[in-house]
Amino acid sequence: MRIHFKTSYDHDIRLFQDGWQAFLYTALLALMVALPFLIDDFFLGEATNVLIWATCGLGLMLLTGQTGQASLGHSAFMALGCYTCVLLMEAGVPFILAFPLGGVITGVIGALIAIPALKLHGVYLAIATLALAILTDDLIVMLEPWTGGVGGKNAPPIIVFGLEINRWSSPVAWYYMALVVVLIVTLFYRNLLRAPMGRAFAAVRDSEISAQAMGVNISRTKTLAFGLSAGITGLGGALMGLFSEIFNNETFTFIISIQLLMMIVVGGLGFIHGAFLGAIVIAFLPQFLSIVSDSMGSNVAIPGLETAVFGVIMILFILFEPMGLYGRWLKIRTFLELFPFARKDMFRRQKSYLKTERLR
Amino acid sequence: MSLLTLENVTLKFGGLTAVNKLSMDVKEGEVFALVGPNGAGKSTVFNLISRFYTPFEGKITFDGQDLLKLPPDEVPSLGIARTFQNIELFDQATVLDNLLVGRHRLRKTNLVEQMLHLPSVRREEREHRAAVEEVIDFLDLQPYRNKRIAGLPYGVRKVVEVGRALASKPRLLLLDEPASGLSVEETQNMRWWIDDIRRHMGITVLMVEHDMGLVSKVCDRVLALADGAKLAEGTPEEVQNHPAVISAYLGTGDAA
Helix, strand or coil: CCCCCCCCCHHHHCCCCCHHHHHHHHHHHHHHHHHHHHCCHHHHHHHHHHHHHHHHHHHHHHHHHHCCCCCCCHHHHHHHHHHHHHHHHHCCCCHHHHHHHHHHHHHHHHHHHHHHHCCCCHHHHHHHHHHHHHHHHHHHHHCHHHHCHHHCEECCCEEECCEEECCCCCHHHHHHHHHHHHHHHHHHHHHHHCCHHHHHHHHHHHCHHHHHHCCCCHHHHHHHHHHHHHHHHHHHHHHHHHHHCEECHHHHCHHHHHHHHHHHHHHCCCCHHHHHHHHHHHHHHHHHHHHHHHHCCCCCCCCCHHHHHHHHHHHHHHHHCCCHHHHHHHHHHHHHHHCCCCCHHHHCCCCCCCCCCCCC | CEEEEEEEEEEEECCEEEEEEEEEEEECCCEEEEECCCCCCHHHHHHHHCCCCCCCEEEEEECCEEHHHCCHHHCHHHCEEECCCCCCCCCCCEHHHHHHHHHHHHCCCCHHHHHHCCHHHHHHHHHHHHHHHHHHHHCCCHHHCCCEHHHCCHHHHHHHHHHHHHHCCCCEEEEECCCCCCCHHHHHHHHHHHHHHHHCCCCEEEEECCCHHHHHHHCCEEEEEECCEEEEEECHHHHHCCHHHHHHHHCCHHHC
16 A cells, blocks of 8 residues: 655645556556557547547536536537537638637536526436437427538538548547547546635535535536536537537437436546546447347347446446446455455445535 | 624514524624524524525624625635534545635636646645645644545544634634534533634634533633523623523423
8 A cells, every 4th residue: 555645735736646646647648649559440439439428428527426416418518519519610610729619619508508407406407407408409400400400410521730630531630639638628627626616516516505604606616517517528529429420419319418427427426537437338338239249149239228238237336336437446446455454344335414404 | 892793683484583683792802602492593693694594684794894795605705614513514525625625715716727727726726735734733633634524433523624614714713513422522622722713813703502511611701592582691600690591491490
């Protein structure tokens, strides 16, 4: 077990606790950069898909994991980000501007939607956001002149500094683009967590009443979290639409929101790692299932199999590992670090009877 | 000079009068206690001061400013910090992070600066952490510094809550039953801390407490409440021996 001797305040502020941790993450980054040379184009495409899902997941994680507000409507923001970005590109705005701008516009609209929506708590907020997702689906169909309706829209070519990034002709460039986006988002996310605003998010999640007594403006904080979350998810949505090359209302159906929520729960709520681990599960599960069903000799796709398996995984995680994959990893790591002194009950969740009714 | 003044404050919930024409003033630098039987309205007075409730009538002023004009989240910016009777900490965060939330009102950087982690943010964080570290030293919280609240014993949580309030550098500290549920030793510690908070930090303390032993040792003045109205006010001995207070706690001889 490593013990950290802290000699300055910077020890608690900087990104990595010690040299070893910094080395591990640098190694991981190096692996990510080297990945295109290690695997073939098919799996590189899958890896890109993981990064895109992770970007969307980070967006929802900020809202649900950090600020404690459940949302089943994030597919709406993915759609919004995607259509904004593509419409801007079609209007002649270069991709390098249209992409962040799409995120910003989605964020602002998300914050505006949040102002009335965040008056609701818990399950009511989830239902309201679910309604938003379904409504967006219909809106895409109704706004056919702009969105192409059910017929969908072809993604315009992505040109960054004169270099065309195409999924088929330059999968490596696509992968690097997704990697850069997810790295920037992760860095911003991490920076927030070590600053007053990130702590205010956690304060709102754990106890609104005492957050207020400490001077945190609840509605402003929630609105900010919702806006930021929508913006990040919008970026992920834009990547997803562009990556699938042709997209319509079906690309951003409310099922995607549910998958997104499931993804961060399976990955581990409240951890950045959780968004990535969950993205790996979500992106590879369909492939895994088709490989399994192929090997069993059936070449007919079983309708609903994927959704059913997702559902079972979700239920198992909620029952047996509510902290998700990352939580499980933390337990394994502690076990190894303390070996042979780890005790079985170390992670048993204690019931505490200290909470009283909130002043709501 | 009085720091906090309540004038004729009345609060009703439906037909129940929770606080009835209460007037009191807390002077700068003193330790003031509210005592009274359960349901007397002590915590309600705290919730009025932190603006969770708005009184039907009456005035609340802090250092000459009208508190009733402020929303609850701006009350701390005047320098009023509080604890809760039933402990309202941020359970999933560490002790350190809990105390850092106490510094929320003193932040100077905005969201964009924080996202980019500009040097100004780093500088500010160091200041926050230096201040919080002083509180940790003061309250002997070093062993629990990086522990999550969810796993801590009750007595420690109680202290962390005081620490979080102190971290915001308040002028007035509201302690809602600081010694409830604490062992004799922990209560003893709480007593020294309250003394030090007043003497060395120059913070005015207003507290609700049932433990008369603690109250008589640390408080300058005591106000006894019953059914939302003032029964008696004065030094701890005066209030303890006041006939109205005795009858409120023990009942009158006639009834028996």
